[in-house]
Amino acid sequence: MRDIMGMMSKAKELQSRMQEMQEQVSQIEVEGAAGAGLVKLVVTAKGDLKSLTIDPSLLKPEEAEILEDLIVAAHADARAKSEKIMAEKMQALTGGLGLPPGLKLPF
Secondary structure, eight states: OHHHHHHHHHHHHHHHHHHHHHHHHTTOEEEEEETTTTEEEEEETTOOEEEEEEOGGGOSGGGHHHHHHHHHHHHHHHHHHHHHHHHHHHHHHHTTTOOOTTOOOOO
16 A cells, blocks of 8 residues: 555656646757758747748748758757757656656656
């Protein structure tokens, strides 16, 4: 019975810490870049796009396809960085709980 109470206590603690982490994550911003910095964007660690900067040299009709590809690449760069941050925070949060590898908790 003590084990169940201990597990329930840890679960409540984890829930509280996850809620705090969700609030923190929405404040973390990462920058993604592509095309040697010609396209830059900033996203939150949750993936919300905050800003997009495009070098004026790319604003030509004949460069539209390249620009589109660079925006997608910059977003992928920012997303990879935010996923790394999330993984590090999750490891810190669940370090002592022994959760199975690959378990994704909602954020």
